[in-house]
Amino acid sequence: MAEKTVIRKATIGGRSFVLRNRDVMRALRNVEPEPIMSHYVVVGLRRFPPKQVISAVTGLDRADFTTHHARRTLMRLGFSAGRHGAMSRASDANAQQAPSASAPERLADRLRPLAGQWVAIKDGDVIHAAESAQALVGWLGRHGQHADSVFRVPDDELAATGLAPL
Amino acid sequence: MRLNFREIPDPGQQTIRARPIIDVVVEGLEIAPQACLLDSGATAIRFGGYVAELCGVDLSDAPEKQIAVGGALVTARMAEVGLLVAGGEDAYSWTAPVWFCDPWTPGFGLLGLTGFFDHFEVTIASYEERIELTPISP
Numbered sequence: 001m002a003e004k005t006v007i008r009k010a011t012i013g014g015r016s017f018v019l020r021n022r023d024v025m026r027a028l029r030n031v032e033p034e035p036i037m038s039h040y041v042v043v044g045l046r047r048f049p050p051k052q053v054i055s056a057v058t059g060l061d062r063a064d065f066t067t068h069h070a071r072r073t074l075m076r077l078g079f080s081a082g083r084h085g086a087m088s089r090a091s092d093a094n095a096q097q098a099p100s101a102s103a104p105e106r107l108a109d110r111l112r113p114l115a116g117q118w119v120a121i122k123d124g125d126v127i128h129a130a131e132s133a134q135a136l137v138g139w140l141g142r143h144g145q146h147a148d149s150v151f152r153v154p155d156d157e158l159a160a161t162g163l164a165p166l
Numbered sequence: 167m168r169l170n171f172r173e174i175p176d177p178g179q180q181t182i183r184a185r186p187i188i189d190v191v192v193e194g195l196e197i198a199p200q201a202c203l204l205d206s207g208a209t210a211i212r213f214g215g216y217v218a219e220l221c222g223v224d225l226s227d228a229p230e231k232q233i234a235v236g237g238a239l240v241t242a243r244m245a246e247v248g249l250l251v252a253g254g255e256d257a258y259s260w261t262a263p264v265w266f267c268d269p270w271t272p273g274f275g276l277l278g279l280t281g282f283f284d285h286f287e288v289t290i291a292s293y294e295e296r297i298e299l300t301p302i303s304p
Binding site for chain 2: 106107108109111112115120132133134136137140141145146147148149150151152153154155156
């Protein structure tokens with residue numbers, strides 16, 4: 001996740017923009033991530049398709065630019081990027097800075113920041129997280145997605161153990 | 167059917183302990199199989215009440231009782247529902263009484279004796295972090 005303010009000039013779809021990482025985060029705050037087909041960027045702990053982000057921030061039609069252009073633009077703003085299905089791959093941005101960051105990251109470790117949230121898992125990856133089971137299943141239905149598993153990431157010992165009722 | 171343990175994070179711990187958690191489709195809600203802990207210490211199958219809501223299970227006239235979960239009393243209501251577990255080439259479906267509980271603090275369902283362990287011969291090989299399920303003919 002980006003922390004300090006980063007400003008970059010970018011030409012996208014033949015138009016010039018001045019983009020700030022904070023503006024991107026603000027613009028995406030109330031936006032529901034669409035399903036990840038291949039590439040994604042991480043904005044505020046959530047994964048978005050790069051084209052969804054650039055379209056939301058610039059207002060451009062998604063047909064006006066490519067996924068790779070969107071991804072590169074967002075990486076220059078400091079956002080991490082990855083590829084669906086490459087669950088063991090560290091973010092491209094981090095990998096460039098720290099070789100050790102390319103070590104495989106376990107799903108359980110990636111779930112830690114999502115404590116208390118409902119998650120949908122598909123092919124060993126988190127495809128969506130939501131504040132309630134209803135919101136999560138609603139998202140799956142709206143986007144025609146099938147999860148392998150849904151559960152709430154434990155945020156305390158009771159949630160983690162279940163403490164069997166007799 | 168052979169399944170692997172599932173790793174979920176322990177709150178406040180850096181260590182990760184894989185557990186016998188499997189995914190169960192409840193009442194045909196295939197887009198969202200519910201993660202469930204195999205729990206031979208539980209007498210029955212228990213889910214959060216939200217699962218009944220998601221699956222369209224009517225609990226309005228359901229048998230109801232109070233049970234203790236983690237030192238707190240919760241209201242549990244029972245319905246016979248269709249369940250399905252799949253792994254590899256195999257899939258098993260069966261009908262079982264399930265208690266839907268409110269409030270529900272665990273992050274997953276619990277598969278207990280009645281409705282689960284009396285439908286399957288279950289091997290939990292903790293050292294190898296694997297589970298084997300063999301359905302039992304009634």
